Amino acid sequence: MRDFLSDNAPAVQTAWHVLAIVVLAVVLRFVLHRAISRVITEAVESTVPVTIRPLRGKGESTMQGTPLLTERRRQRTETIGSVLKSITSVVVFTVAAAMVLGELGFDLGPVLASAGIVGVALGFGAQNLVKDYLNGIFMILEDQYGVGDAVDAGEASGIVEAVGLRVTRLRSVDGTVWYIRNGEILRLGNMSQGWSRALLDISVAYDTDTDQATRVIKEVADSVWKDEELGKLVLEEPEVWGVENLGVDGMAIRLVVKTAPLEQWVVARELRRRIKTAFAAEGIEIPFPQRSLWLRTSPDAAPAVVPEDAEPAS
Numbered sequence: 565m566r567d568f569l570s571d572n573a574p575a576v577q578t579a580w581h582v583l584a585i586v587v588l589a590v591v592l593r594f595v596l597h598r599a600i601s602r603v604i605t606e607a608v609e610s611t612v613p614v615t616i617r618p619l620r621g622k623g624e625s626t627m628q629g630t631p632l633l634t635e636r637r638r639q640r641t642e643t644i645g646s647v648l649k650s651i652t653s654v655v656v657f658t659v660a661a662a663m664v665l666g667e668l669g670f671d672l673g674p675v676l677a678s679a680g681i682v683g684v685a686l687g688f689g690a691q692n693l694v695k696d697y698l699n700g701i702f703m704i705l706e707d708q709y710g711v712g713d714a715v716d717a718g719e720a721s722g723i724v725e726a727v728g729l730r731v732t733r734l735r736s737v738d739g740t741v742w743y744i745r746n747g748e749i750l751r752l753g754n755m756s757q758g759w760s761r762a763l764l765d766i767s768v769a770y771d772t773d774t775d776q777a778t779r780v781i782k783e784v785a786d787s788v789w790k791d792e793e794l795g796k797l798v799l800e801e802p803e804v805w806g807v808e809n810l811g812v813d814g815m816a817i818r819l820v821v822k823t824a825p826l827e828q829w830v831v832a833r834e835l836r837r838r839i840k841t842a843f844a845a846e847g848i849e850i851p852f853p854q855r856s857l858w859l860r861t862s863p864d865a866a867p868a869v870v871p872e873d874a875e876p877a878s
Contacts, residue, residue, distance in 0.1 A: 578667050578668065582664050582667050582668070585660050585663050585664055586660065588660075589656050589657060589659075589660035592656055593657070596652045597652065597653075600645050600649055600652070603645070604641050604642060604644070604645035643727070643728070643729065647701055647704075692745075692747060695747035696730045696731070696746045696747035696748075697729050697730055697746075698747075699746040699747050699749065700729035703727070703749075704727065704729075708752065708754065709732075709754050709757065710724060712724060712756070712825075712826070713754055713755075713756045713757060713825075714754075714756045715734065715753060715755065715756075716752065716753040717734065717742075717744055717751075717752050717753075720734055720736070721734070721736060722734040722735045722736035722742060723735050725741070728746075730745065730746060731743050731744065731746065732744045732746060732749070755828075756826045757825070759799055759822055759823065759824065760822075760825050760828040761820055761828055762820070762821040762823055762828040762831045763818070763820050763832075764820075764821075764832055764835060764836065765809065765818050766816065766819060766839060767811070767813070767850060768815060768816075768817060768843075768849065768851065769814050769849040769850070770814060770851075771849075772814075772815075774806075774807060774815075774817070776848065777848055778817060780842050780848065781817060782804050784838045784842050785802035785804070785819055785835060786801070786802060787838065788802070788821070788835055789801060789802055789821075794830075794834060797823050797824050797827040798822070798823055798831060799823060799824060800822040802821040803819070803820050803821075804819050805818040805820060806818065813851040813853050814850075814851030821835070
């Protein structure tokens, strides 16, 4: 045995070096993955989501701990953890493989050149796939949107059900499920990140006293803000911005209400219902289209103009 070792000392030494490199690579990968998993677990179990930490006041308790935000944070952190684990594995094993080849006496120059050529070829052949993954990584890292967000991605819009590195899944209002490649998302509107806003342009007739209409709208909005149940969804005092538009049939008074994420539609529906009731009580008219009818009794007779609200002839 001693003679064998002495005769094959270089080979034995190389084998020990290769074994040590492999063992160290496996141990280093295990340690890095364990550290990443611990960080991800702590992030998922954290009680305060990073995306809403800047918010303070009434809406903070409303948004914290909701199932959608919890699922969003869990999926985001786990996806980031998966990407970090993959990167560490590739880096560690690539370095280990290069060191092993060096110990075995291989010239790494041609190998690296060949690997570069293969990488370029794969990059050209799968550039759309690479683009999807890169865009997915950046969107997740930047927290552009997450599970439960209401987004508008152009041709498709809806609630985000899943965010992957390659594909994002949306469900529209009518129940249609949309699968969007991350590389194809050029612009995206998030209607529920941090907070939302109910925006209502309330039309009134031209002969309406705008001060009276504004007062009624503000009183109704404040009643929703101070409501025991709905008030939990309103983050700030509602604001009436004034006359927003002078249209063909009437003028529009704009009301804006800052709400918790995804609650703007619930608040807006209740505001419309209460404003309709308040307008009826105050005698404020909601305008409707005004039209005139032209009646021609014979080809040679001049047309007669008859308003729509004229009494029918007896």
